[in-house]
Amino acid sequence: MSDPTGFDSGEGQGARNLPPLKLHVPEPPARPGEAADFTHFEIPPVGAQPRPDEAAAPADMRDLAYGLVRVLDEDGQTAGPWNPKLPPETLLKMLRAMALTRAFDGRMFRAQRQGKTSFYMKSTGEEAVSIGAALALARDDMCFPSYRQQGILIARDWPLVDMINQIYSNKGDRLKGRQLPIMYSARDAGFFSISGNLTTQYPQAVGWAMASAAKGDTRIAATWCGEGSTAEGDFHSACTFASVYRAPVIMNIVNNQWAISSFSGFAGAESTTFAARAVGYGIAGLRVDGNDVLAVYAATRWAADRARANGGPTLIEHFTYRVEGHSTSDDPTAYRSAEESSLWPLGDPIARLKQHCIAIGIWDEERHAAMDRELAELVRDAAREAEKNGILGHGLHHPMESMFEDVFEEMPWHLQEQKQQMLDEWKAAGL
């Protein structure tokens, strides 16, 4: 309300007859019992996004942070400048790695329900994000993943038994049973140790990339976080460092719409895209159909080539959907529409690639069904093999004194004392 005299009182607008301010608390379009609604998503047609030269200045490609790079259309056909035109063997390798990841997730989810381990996290619906990137990167590039990128290890042919040993925290677990299941570490696979603290891996990946650049190496780093954890300070610190030093790093945001029960609006999705975070930092930003493995591959390859040519970092938002719960400890029916996952407009990444492979005549339903059976057996056999090393809580773990190892390079006196105390206690208890 303005002052009727037309004069400003000189006291701002305090204590006058103004409407009360309102706090905006975001709310997702649909809750349990309501119809899922994706009409607010703008899905541009395949091929609509231009593909700039890898050396393009970030300022000249801002629109790509707001669009959606897509290669595979609804009929399984490819189109547009981002089509990576991969040979059949690569397409089938992608298909197999995605299907294997899904089979692995299914088996390990059941293993958790059977009490063989404490916890599991599936990547259902997001397989393309990991597999597309893993195949676009060089085998010796270093990945700093979050907790839903098991597909990288699978695409890099890391032994399933090794992964399951970790999930079972058994005596074959290379991490000596210290980490929560799925928090793998596999240096030889270029897979950095996963942290439960969100987005801490972001500045670490940038530091690794900076080190590689400072040493005149040719390897680059890539990192992943969820859209929710872009709110963490580490994310912004990492973007600043990456931009300032033009670090050869690819920063992936997996926008799977849900951070446990908080929808992406709580990370700022109502205001802009996550790829647009790049714009403020002067970083190349791409928004990609995360359920289109060819788009993920093409974007990652573009970013990797850019990094290797000293063009600096790229931020990629993978627009996808978390089909399952956050983890085995989560029940998504308690906070979101039950039909959401089936109505996700960008489809299923495996079904889409399968359709493409069939459309171009290198695949068929029979072979796909046979592959699924074969992969299920592969995972089953690996799980049985790993079970020989024990399952969680059944006594086949690393020696108890291993608890005190690796805190420091050499065990200091106070840890030696505590180790001895523990061993004496167990001995006295007759165990």
Place this chain on the structure above:
Amino acid sequence: MNMIQAINSALDVMMDRDPDVVVMGEDVGYFGGVFRATAGLQQKYGKNRVFDTPITECGIIGVAVGMGAYGLRPVPEIQFADYIYPALDQLVSEAARLRYRSAGEFISPMTVRSPFGGGIFGGQTHSQSPEGIFTHVSGVKTVIPSTPYDAKGLLIAAIEDNDPTIFFEPKRIYNGPFDGHYDTPAKSWAGHPDAQVPTGYYRIPLGKARTARAGGALTILCYGTMVHVVENTVAAMGVDAEIVDLRTLVPLDIEAIEESVRKTGRCLIVHEATRTSGFGAELLAQVQERCFYYLEAPIERVTGFDTPYPHSLEWAYFPGPVRIREAITKIMKD
């Protein structure tokens, strides 16, 4: 050399010896650091190895974790220890536990240098002593020198160490020893025996305390600036105290502590940091557990107060000669 020059010399020696040593932090490059500890290093070793960083402590330490994982040996500077808190998650959850959680696949061989402590009218954001936070964390080492000679030898050992190390530099004694009297002019390290610092390589092993003064009547456990304040107070009182400069809090030289307290039968613990849950509490518990039957008087603590560090009342807060003298008198009465 004063302590700044000794630290600069340690960095110079290690950068010369090991091409993987990199120095990073706010203002450490061209300018050589706000305290000049990194002066001349960028000119000598280039921008790939000595560089300024954005003002984001969590970024500095996070990036250093990644560099360490790559195979470098980063020496990040946090300009004031008071600003280490934004980096706490990267230090506590990441650097400190990387070796453990990856069972040795990845390590974090960084040395975080940071000026700490009060006595310079730095107010509550340039005076704190957060060492107790890090001694509570499994997987980091905490080192605090009290002389230029020790600062160089300990810093070299810390940089060579494959574990993450917090290296707190007592800024009050950067340019000279300090007797703890607020109205005395700053002294110079010139002519001090502990300022005889070799220009080349030498190391002082982590985890070994130093007997700053031998004595038989009382053991005083201290570190950093407090070593000087205690030395001065003991000299003024004429008491036959043994002053143990801990130098490294983790790993702690428990043998030196036990040996001294069992000999003297009395123990005083002195630190600048706030009292409750401070490192003095751990020292007190260790002495009580290991030396109880040798004690002739209760163990005493002289510490900062449990308040934020005040600006105008700095000298009422600072654990100076008055507070230390009172405590010694009390212990010696029994």
